[in-house]
Amino acid sequence: xxxxxxxxxxxxxxxxxxxxxxxxxxxxxxxxxxxxxxxxxxxxxxxxxxxxxxxxxxxxxxxxxxxxxxxxxxxxxxxxxxxxxxxxxxxxxxxxxxxxxxxxxxxxxxxxxxxxxxxxxxxxxxxxxxxxxxxxxxxxxxxxxxxxxxxxxxxxxxxxxxxxxxxxxxxxxxxxxxxx
Amino acid sequence: xxxxxxxxxxxxxxxxxxxxxxxxxxxxxxxxxxxxxxxxxxxxxxxxxxxxxxxxxxxxxxxxxxxxxxxxxxxxxxxxxxxxxxxxxxxxxxxxxxxxxxxxxxxxxxxxxxxxxxxxxxxxxxxxxxxxxxxxxxxxxxxxxxxxxxxxxxxxxxxxxxxxxxxxxxxxxxxxxxxx
DNA sequence: CATATCATGTAACCGGTTACATGATTCC
DNA sequence: GGAATCATGTAACCGGTTACATGATATG
Numbered sequence: 376x377x378x379x380x381x382x383x384x385x386x387x388x389x390x391x392x393x394x395x396x397x398x399x400x401x402x403x404x405x406x407x408x409x410x411x412x413x414x415x416x417x418x419x420x421x422x423x424x425x426x427x428x429x430x431x432x433x434x435x436x437x438x439x440x441x442x443x444x445x446x447x448x449x450x451x452x453x454x455x456x457x458x459x460x461x462x463x464x465x466x467x468x469x470x471x472x473x474x475x476x477x478x479x480x481x482x483x484x485x486x487x488x489x490x491x492x493x494x495x496x497x498x499x500x501x502x503x504x505x506x507x508x509x510x511x512x513x514x515x516x517x518x519x520x521x522x523x524x525x526x527x528x529x530x531x532x533x534x535x536x537x538x539x540x541x542x543x544x545x546x547x548x549x550x551x552x553x554x555x
Numbered sequence: 556x557x558x559x560x561x562x563x564x565x566x567x568x569x570x571x572x573x574x575x576x577x578x579x580x581x582x583x584x585x586x587x588x589x590x591x592x593x594x595x596x597x598x599x600x601x602x603x604x605x606x607x608x609x610x611x612x613x614x615x616x617x618x619x620x621x622x623x624x625x626x627x628x629x630x631x632x633x634x635x636x637x638x639x640x641x642x643x644x645x646x647x648x649x650x651x652x653x654x655x656x657x658x659x660x661x662x663x664x665x666x667x668x669x670x671x672x673x674x675x676x677x678x679x680x681x682x683x684x685x686x687x688x689x690x691x692x693x694x695x696x697x698x699x700x701x702x703x704x705x706x707x708x709x710x711x712x713x714x715x716x717x718x719x720x721x722x723x724x725x726x727x728x729x730x731x732x733x734x735x
Numbered sequence: 736c737a738t739a740t741c742a743t744g745t746a747a748c749c750g751g752t753t754a755c756a757t758g759a760t761t762c763c
Numbered sequence: 764g765g766a767a768t769c770a771t772g773t774a775a776c777c778g779g780t781t782a783c784a785t786g787a788t789a790t791g
Binding site for chain 4: 377
């Protein structure tokens, strides 16, 4: 799924500007998709060219003018078709795990620091997800709630694993160092 | 961490050809890093140019000749330095979760199919990891075993979550459909 | 006065994927 | 005879990131 398609998805939940779409990516989608302005704005421009969205210039008082995008019928049917053809892939690109695999090349305090950092990042993500779930309020919450619950379960399992095994790893690495 | 750096990492565990490095990516690293021939071969060529690896042409009987790469001292210290500077990021790009968020735009059988497919993929990954753990045998297993255990715990939590909540989601979606 | 938020866009760059090109050997 | 495995590489392409460019208003 590319950024263009996901923009259609965001707009299927309601009209929005590029700036607002970015915030949805940052909040609701942050734990499974990343996109910046540099990909969102060009995507919206191309979707407009293709007739999948329409754009209205909205003047605001005490705020810069914004461009609010609205999904067309063609846009919605294109999005539905894209979903039907999408394979449910789930890809992880983790420097955290790379560092773990080569933990023996780091000093034990560095390993301790990276585990601690990972726990912090997990907590940030977890409170993010809990905030989303408490807000709720979406028109179609069932799938989104399932996804959020899934993400939470996975993050929590990672956190538990680190907390339960960190000392074992650290002690092993320290003993190895001494014996060298 | 880019492909070049990870190739140094693989070679720090022993000499290997590009083809063999690809197999390490597919087996030991598959659940947190993906790389194809199209990125590995050019990476090895550039590492050779930079003097971080050296290459020997090995003629084989009953097999095509291969190029076996070996880490230099400069290569190892470069790899150590890269690890020390690497932030332990953990990025997920999941079409599975995108599909879940927009589950209300799919027919219930499609949602059922994507959950089933995800369970199949998780089982494939789990047996992969278990195979790695049973083989063991690596020179420096502590970090790698921790990483594999982490990946297994996370995958298992996802599997459990799907199995426990799939019927709830499916029933809710079916009821919504009837009432429309 | 500085920082944060709101607001939109472009252009260069880059890492990685896909497809193409080639060819021997082994297993079914 | 056809598929799978071993083995290496190139070139076009593509999606996305980063940095740049601009500017108003609000908050501390």
